[in-house]
Amino acid sequence: MRVIPIVLAAVFLWAPSTLALDVPNNDGFVTDHAQVLTTQQESDLEGVLSLYKQETTNEIAILAIPSLEGEVIADFAVEVGRAWGVGSSENDNGIVIIFSLEDREIFIATGYGLEGAVPDIVAKGVIEEEILPHFRLEDYSTGLLAGVEALKLHIGGEYTAERYDRDQEGSLPWGYLIFFGIAFLEFLIAFLGRTKSWWLGGVLGAAAGLILWLIMSWWFALPALALFGFVFDFIVSKNHASHSSKWKKHGMIYWLGGGRGGKGGGFGGFGGGSFGGGGAGGRW
Structure with missing residues (x-):
């Protein structure tokens, strides 16, 4: 049966491999290794996210990197969330927004505790409708602020998933x-x-x-x-x-592949939250 060699080949394509890109140390709620934010813009974002944590205990982390170096952004975003421990250990209420400048890819990863408030369709909608229009104009600060505000409103119940599901009737997603x-x-x-x-x-x-x-x-x-x-x-x-x-x-869990060896030192404000793979991505 020719199907068996095909199936076996598919299995070994998923075989463990050593991942090249290390999880970087974080600088706080905002870590800009791609150098796309001014000092003031980074400070403003940091203030918004710090205040949001104080008000709700929810934690949103932002990571900008120059390149994925061949990594899958969804896997890397989840690993960053786990390595940094974004969200509290009791509620797993963390979100990671990661984007790569060279690859022009972005992903929003949600912790276990926020997957209900920010399901995948909402994460996708926030990216496509709130963030990417600004990213395409290279206005990264405004895009990130718009995305953060939309996420806050969804978590707070003021926005619903229907906001991003207006044109889905009659079409297969x-x-x-x-x-x-x-x-x-x-x-x-x-x-x-x-x-x-x-x-x-x-x-x-x-x-x-x-x-x-x-x-x-x-x-x-x-x-x-x-x-x-x-x-x-x-x-x-x-x-x-x-x-x-x-x-x-x-303190990390890998689905496949070797460890990156990165560690989330520096900022001590994250609470040890965990991630299970929820979220969505996009390109600009």
Whole structure:
């Protein structure tokens, strides 16, 4: 069956790799390594975010970097949030806004505690409608302030998801389906990586294959997905075990790949919040 080599190739494309870009030290709520903000603009943003934390305990961190150096911005944003501990450890109420100047990419990552107030569709809408119009004019300060204010209003309940869902009726949101599919895959990686045995992936794969067999008459899906599940679970479980000592040392969780070795020193104001992969990204 030709499908099995294809499935195995797909598995090993997800195999662990050493990530190149280190998590930088943070300078406070705003860390501008891309040098796109003036001292006054950075100070103004810092003041807004500091006051917001005092009023609500919610923490929003901003990181501007020159380049992703080949990294996936969604993965890097989540890792930054975990490494810095944005949000309180009790409520996981943190948000990270990260953008790369060279790659012209931006991502908003939400902590576990704010995923309900800022679902992925809202994070996407804040990026597309509040931030990027200013970024395209190279007015990064105004874009970030507009994004922060919109996030605050959504968290406070004054804005709802319908604000960014006005034109979605009658059309299939393929971008969101793909994003949710990737988010589910990352959740599956995290779940399987924590299990002590690796046969569960094979069982889940076989179950998915059986469904396809019954619905689509694709009999080959059963053995192919069962094999895929076994190999996939083995890879993520082995990688999780090999990095468990690093997680304990740094207080971070990785779904795939090696540690970056970065540390979020400097500013001591973040409260140890955690991130699970919620959020959305965009380009300008």
